[in-house]
Amino acid sequence: MPLTSSQIDQVVDLVYATAEVLGQEIRPAAAGLIAEDLSAYPFAEIGRGLARCRAELHGKLTLAAIIERLPSANAHLSGNEAWALALHSTDEQETVVWTSEIARAFAAAKPVLSGGDKVGARMSFLAAYERGLAAAKAEARQPEWMVSLGHDPQRREIVLTDAVSAGKLPAPKVAHLLPPPDKPVSEEGKRQRKRVVSHLRDLINKPGEEGARQRREAREQEEVRRRELLEQAGAPLAAMGGR
Incomplete structure (x- = not known):
């Protein structure tokens, strides 16, 4: 103002x-x-x-x-900072928050970069960016940050959240680009979640309980069999003692 x-x-x-x-x-x-x-x-x-x-x-x-x-x-980025940021835009997965001066300078340098001359591309970028920056400063124009969306939703959320925190972008402007916030869980939802967790716990514990029961029954059967064998061995001895 x-x-x-x-x-x-x-x-x-x-x-x-x-x-x-x-x-x-x-x-x-x-x-x-x-x-x-x-x-x-x-x-x-x-x-x-x-x-x-x-x-x-x-x-x-x-x-x-x-x-x-x-x-x-x-408030504008320096030439080297702007170049480093612009390079991120070559990755289609990356979301970039930059200014029109950076975007125009990188558009001028991109053909050189595509030809494999990274040094020449950087020099071309810096020259174009410095011209744009001089015009912006002459007109006392503040940086106007804008978004170039990448395909990776997680990186998009991180970059846009950082831009809002840094005051580069107002939160309402990027709200539609971010995933919706988690809705609070209702009481019925909490009860349903509790039932699901309880059911899963029963399923997890059941094999262990069943195995323990089977082992216990096996031990009992083994003990019964051992007693039968002892009784069978004791009967002939008793008969011999009677003679």
């Missing part, structure tokens, strides 16, 4: 004061131009940027020095 005329007047005063602290005289026309060029940035950021200039600069106050200290003016 552009600054109001009152805020621009305050920025002019801050520019005068900052230049004076740095031992510099600045003309009214120059201070007005600096304030006008800064009017596309948040007022609070401009105040903090000028405060950093007073604390950090040892030379003259310049527009470039102020903009360098404005977070929103430096």
Whole structure:
């Protein structure tokens, strides 16, 4: 949101004061131009940027020095960061969240990359990206993040969730691209789940119980057979003792 005329007047005063602290005289026309060029940035950021200039600069106050200290003016990825991100788009499984500047620069470099010249493709990308970045900064345009969807649903969820957490994308904008949240389980659902778990437990334990029963019956039969054999062996001895 552009600054109001009152805020621009305050920025002019801050520019005068900052230049004076740095031992510099600045003309009214120059201070007005600096304030006008800064009017596309948040007022609070401009105040903090000028405060950093007073604390950090040892030379003259310049527009470039102020903009360098404005977070929103430096929200775009660097060339190397943008190139690394763009390379992910070559994998059709990967979901990529990038800006129009990155997408256009990669479109220019892709034919070179497809020809197998990765170094040449990177140089082509960086040149195109720097041109796009210079235009965006000249117009004080913030990065406009957009989504290039990949086929892997799990990677898609991770990338989009990270983008929302980083403030690159609003949650409502990507809600339809994410799997629906788990619905709460109803009381009837909980009871049904409990019955299923109980039934599965019975099925798991049944073979063990059946095996134990069979072993117990086998031992009992073995004991009965042993007693029968002892009785049979004892009968002839008793008869011999009778003679």
